[in-house]
Amino acid sequence: xxxxxxxxxxxxxxxxxxxxxxxxxxxxxxxxxxxxxxxxxxxxxxxxxxxxxxxxxxxxxxxxxxxxxxxxxxxxxxxxxxxxxxxxxxxxxxxxxxxxxxxxxxxxxxxxxxxxxxxxxxxxxxxxxxxxxxxxxxxxxxxxxxxxxxxxxxxxxxxxxxxxxxxxxxxxxxxxxxxxxxxxxxxxxxxxxxxxxxxxxxxxxxxxxxxxxxxxxxxxxxxxxxxxxxxxxxxxxxxxxxxxxx
Amino acid sequence: xxxxxxxxxxxxxxxxxxxxxxxxxxxxxxxxxxxxxxxxxxxxxxxxxxxxxxxxxxxxxxxxxxxxxxxxxxxxxxxxxxxxxxxxxxxxxxxxxxxxxxxxxxxxxxxxxxxxxxxxxxxxxxxxxxxxxxxxxxxxxxxxxxxxxxxxxxxxxxxxxxxxxxxxxxxxxxxxxxxxxxxxxxxxxxxxxxxxxxxxxxxxxxxxxxxxxxxxxxxxxxxxxxxxxxxxxxxxxxxxxxxxxxxxxxxxxxxxxxxxxxxxxxxxxxxxxxxxxxxxxxxxxxxxxxxxxxxxxx
Numbered sequence: 001x002x003x004x005x006x007x008x009x010x011x012x013x014x015x016x017x018x019x020x021x022x023x024x025x026x027x028x029x030x031x032x033x034x035x036x037x038x039x040x041x042x043x044x045x046x047x048x049x050x051x052x053x054x055x056x057x058x059x060x061x062x063x064x065x066x067x068x069x070x071x072x073x074x075x076x077x078x079x080x081x082x083x084x085x086x087x088x089x090x091x092x093x094x095x096x097x098x099x100x101x102x103x104x105x106x107x108x109x110x111x112x113x114x115x116x117x118x119x120x121x122x123x124x125x126x127x128x129x130x131x132x133x134x135x136x137x138x139x140x141x142x143x144x145x146x147x148x149x150x151x152x153x154x155x156x157x158x159x160x161x162x163x164x165x166x167x168x169x170x171x172x173x174x175x176x177x178x179x180x181x182x183x184x185x186x187x188x189x190x191x192x193x194x195x196x197x198x199x200x201x202x203x204x205x206x207x208x209x210x211x212x213x214x215x216x217x218x219x220x221x222x223x224x225x226x227x228x229x230x231x232x233x234x235x236x237x238x239x240x241x242x243x244x245x246x
Numbered sequence: 247x248x249x250x251x252x253x254x255x256x257x258x259x260x261x262x263x264x265x266x267x268x269x270x271x272x273x274x275x276x277x278x279x280x281x282x283x284x285x286x287x288x289x290x291x292x293x294x295x296x297x298x299x300x301x302x303x304x305x306x307x308x309x310x311x312x313x314x315x316x317x318x319x320x321x322x323x324x325x326x327x328x329x330x331x332x333x334x335x336x337x338x339x340x341x342x343x344x345x346x347x348x349x350x351x352x353x354x355x356x357x358x359x360x361x362x363x364x365x366x367x368x369x370x371x372x373x374x375x376x377x378x379x380x381x382x383x384x385x386x387x388x389x390x391x392x393x394x395x396x397x398x399x400x401x402x403x404x405x406x407x408x409x410x411x412x413x414x415x416x417x418x419x420x421x422x423x424x425x426x427x428x429x430x431x432x433x434x435x436x437x438x439x440x441x442x443x444x445x446x447x448x449x450x451x452x453x454x455x456x457x458x459x460x461x462x463x464x465x466x467x468x469x470x471x472x473x474x475x476x477x478x479x480x481x482x483x484x485x486x487x488x489x490x491x492x493x494x495x496x497x498x499x500x501x502x503x504x505x506x507x508x509x510x511x512x513x514x515x516x517x518x519x520x521x522x523x524x525x526x527x528x529x530x531x532x533x534x535x536x537x538x539x540x541x542x543x544x
Contacts, residue, residue, distance in 0.1 A: 001347060001348055004344060004347035004348075005344065005347075005348075008333070008336065008340065008344045011335070011336070011340075012333060012334065012335040012336060013335075015335040016334075016335055074334075075331070075333070077331075078329075078330070078331025078332075079327060079329040079330035079331050080331045080332060080333050082299065082327055082329075082330055083325075083327060083330040083384075083387065085299060086297060086298075086299070086318045086323075086325055086327075087318075087348045087349075088319045088320075088321070088349065089348055
């Protein structure tokens with residue numbers, strides 16, 4: 001049952017061209033622009049091109065996860081989620097399908113950025129490292145998937161775009177995805193290190209460097225995961241108790 | 247006949263508002279029942295509780311002999327909710343097929359599309375349907391589990407007259423297979439035409455429950471009131487056409503089946519009677535509110 005539902009969710013996501021183009025192509029576009037002036041330079045242990053590529057892979061994955069979560073808000077508004085509540089499909093299956101669907105968009109979006117990096121920008125890394133980067137980012141982005149759920153259960157469709165865009169820009173800019181955080185002033189750098197996005201990208205970069213993000217990063221990501229997990233669970237419960245007779 | 251739906255002393259409030267204020271009724275398997283009432287009468291809340299989408303504050307609800315949620319999950323109940331969109335980016339057929347996968351004993355995709363009369367729009371994307379078309383697509387979803395009970399909340403709200411007629415024809419053939427059909431409506435005409443039984447609701451209460459004809463006769467009763475100085479010297483209860491008598495001081499209030507003949511009798515029997523007043527009873531007021539066709543959501 002959940003497999004049939006997930007399959008139809010993926011089908012729907014693939015057919016939503018507008019969103020798909022945004023999620024898949026914008027990061028690639030930005031990668032090509034940002035990397036055009038970075039030839040030969042280095043940022044930390046990595047070439048600046050690799051650094052930017054990992055930032056854009058994180059950005060792409062985040063967009064994928066957030067867009068999938070946002071669909072919940074639309075289905076709550078139209079009442080489709082209410083119709084589904086009458087079926088044997090459990091709430092748990094509904095939510096986990098949405099989460100998995102998010103990964104099904106996020107992972108290819110990330111892969112396309114990597115592919116462009118490898119083929120067009122000649123980022124040379126061992127194949128095991130590519131896989132490790134994808135895996136690290138995929139695991140580290142858990143709080144973003146949960147944030148997508150939280151938005152889905154709290155936003156209304158008419159303010160969904162604004163909320164998603166606001167969250168997206170804040171997390172991307174503050175997390176140093178668009179401009180490396182190490183060039184931030186000290187106070188801003190401290191703030192960047194409190195964002196999940198900074199550490200998601202860091203986990204990708206540490207994979208490229210053959211390291212791991214370390215205790216601070218892990219703790220920050222775990223705290224975000226627990227907080228957003230609890231918040232989205234609370235929002236889910238509340239949305240389902242709400243009086244729908246509007 | 248077995249009981250399909252049973253409600254006893256059901257109460258449901260939202261904040262301070264009592265949406266459903268102590269209702270009880272039994273619906274037998276195979277009955278076609280209209281929940282009729284103006285907006286805000288508590289029809290949708292009642293339908294939601296029958297479907298297990300909302301829990302009653304107090305009272306008991308059982309559907310097909312079990313908890314409403316269980317009845318839905320077991321595919322015994324199909325529903326058309328008042329506001330329920332369809333998933334975007336899927337065709338009607340794909341949506342029906344998805345729902346079919348949820349039930350081990352589904353009625354079959356092609357069979358359901360046929361039964362709901364939506365073959366012509368099966369290939370259309372759900373976001374390109376007209377109001378009436380999407381309503382019929384949703385009817386197909388209600389049929390997919392081959393349910394014994396159908397609950398439809400304002401099923402024809404988005405339809406024009408022609409598609410409304412067509413819809414009820416389809417519905418009738420769905421009901422002919424021994425299904426129990428409960429539909430909420432604020433159209434008196436729909437209830438009258440298609441239901442065996444009407445449960446008339448108003449302000450969260452059941453104000454009448456019976457066949458269309460019995461409700462009509464109840465609704466057509468009037469109150470005749472007048473004053474007489476002194477004793478009438480006649481037992482007003484026994485007057486033909488009078489169903490009950492109430493007296494305060496010198497004022498008499500007679501509830502009548504046939505107010506015209508009662509009025510004639512009173513005038514001829516009591517030349518000294520004055521202050522005549524003929525008015526509609528509460529039930530009639532409810533009917534008036536209905537037939538006025540006030541619009542809006544409830």
